[in-house]
Amino acid sequence: MQLLIADDSPTFRAQLEFVARQIGHNPSVFETGDQLWEHIQSHGLTPSLLLLDWEMPGLSGPDLCEKIRLAYPHLAIHIILVTSRDETTSLVDGLSSGADDYVTKPINRDELAARLSVGQRNILLRQQLLTINEQRIAAEKLASVAQLASGAAHEINNPLAFVRSNLDYVSSQTSLLSTLNELLNSSETSLPQLRDWFNRHHFSELFDELEEVSRESLQGVTRIQSIVEGLLRFNSEQGLQRQTVDLNGLLIQLLPKGAALSLPEALSVVADPKQLEKMFAAVIENAVLASQEVSTIRIQGRLVGGEIEISVKDSGVGMSDEQRARAFDPFYTTRSIGSGLGLGLSLAQGIARQHNAELTLDSQLGIGTTVIYRCHAA
Incomplete structure (x- = not known):
């Protein structure tokens, strides 16, 4: 678990680093809030403890709190403001910016150690909660996928059934069309014979039926296409860009x-x-x-x-x-x-x-x- 320190005072910066190393941390130290923010933007942020001086040139501690909370709303981090202020209103404003705790100057070693220890426990608890929440979400997603798959299968099967039925009907008429082709290509077939054959096989009705099944099949295919497009839109919610x-x-x-x-x-x-x-x-x-x-x-x-x-x-x-x-x-x-x-x-x-x-x-x-x-x- 990394510890990040930002303080523009060389004296307090050295003191914070010294105490942190004494209690077992290996902190990364920055002279200003701007430097720390540039580091975070370049390298990202993992579950971390952050010690931020309240008043710094450029980005102050509360300003940096707000930026970090906005950029990493669900990350397990614990932010402690380092301040010489003791007015209740000021401290409330600092905590409202996204800080979890504060420590006052001059730094008391035991107090800082205790507050960092509390921060570590909070981060571990948040990580456990995030893991449990991710497991819950994964279970809900599996249930949703199963429900979605069942619904998609049902919706696709309906138009698919009558498309299949219509294709079966068209296939059953191919032998009749093949016979017609033979009659047309035979030199022995007379026009009266051809007319008689047409009438006996109700050929005028066949054309109407073929037109109807073609129209129905196109409607079924269009329905299936719209379902697939809907599923693709449904799946496109992955990869949020916040x-x-x-x-x-x-x-x-x-x-x-x-x-x-x-x-x-x-x-x-x-x-x-x-x-x-x-x-x-x-x-x-x-x-x-x-x-x-x-x-x-x-x-x-x-x-x-x-x-x-x-x-x-x-x-x-x-x-x-x-x-x-x-x-x-x-x-x-x-x-x-x-x-x-x-x-x-x-x-x-x-x-x-x-x-x-x-x-x-x-x-x-x-x-x-x-x-x-x-x-x-x-």
Whole structure:
């Protein structure tokens, strides 16, 4: 477990390094917060203890805390601010920036050792929690894959069955077409004989039937193609590229013409902007399809404490209790056959979970549906 120290005072920097080595650490030492941040950007960051001087030229300790927490929101790290301040307000501000603890100057060796020991325990506990959480997520993914595979097999089997049936019918008519070819190529076949043969085999009906089965088969193949494309979109949520996303701008961009939007002045979240756009686009599309009038759709946002809540509300047909319970199941749809895959809300919920956010749904039959997205603010 690495220990990183940043302090612009040569005296305190040397003292922190000396005490750290005495209690068994091999720290990397930096003269400023900017130097440490450049090092992190170049080499990355593993589970670490960080001792940061509060007041440094360039990036201060609290500034560096905020940058590290934003760049590594789920990494097991423990940040201790080193300060000569003892005012409660100042210390609260420092801890609010993302620090876990603080130690005051002049440095007391035993106190620093104890605080570093606490930090090590916290990091180990966070790593254990992360491991347990990863195992839980892996188990949920396996269950989701099994459910998705089952749904995909069912959805593909339906159009595949009638495509196969139609091909069997076309195959059964090839012998008749072969006989026709022989009659046409025979010099002994007269026109009356050919007409009689056509009538006896109902050839005019055959053409109509072949046209019908061709049309049905093309519809089936198109359906299978749309299912495969939906599965590819469903899988594209891997590999998140996190950055600060302006939710106001994103929702204004996705807002259907005529729908109402009510947001605070600024809502920002750390997320993958493309995946977040997919998630909100799927939720808003569902609201539009469920509504007779787009003007009844209401998108609202609010900031509660450190959490953002975005609701998409429609006044459409709503859902029964049974439909609501299955709303996030892959391939479940209340739309007519061929008009929806039933992957939209399932995809949206998967993206929300990848961002450690929550997507919930409330719906009443004949009244409408509200989908709520909750996440931590940037």
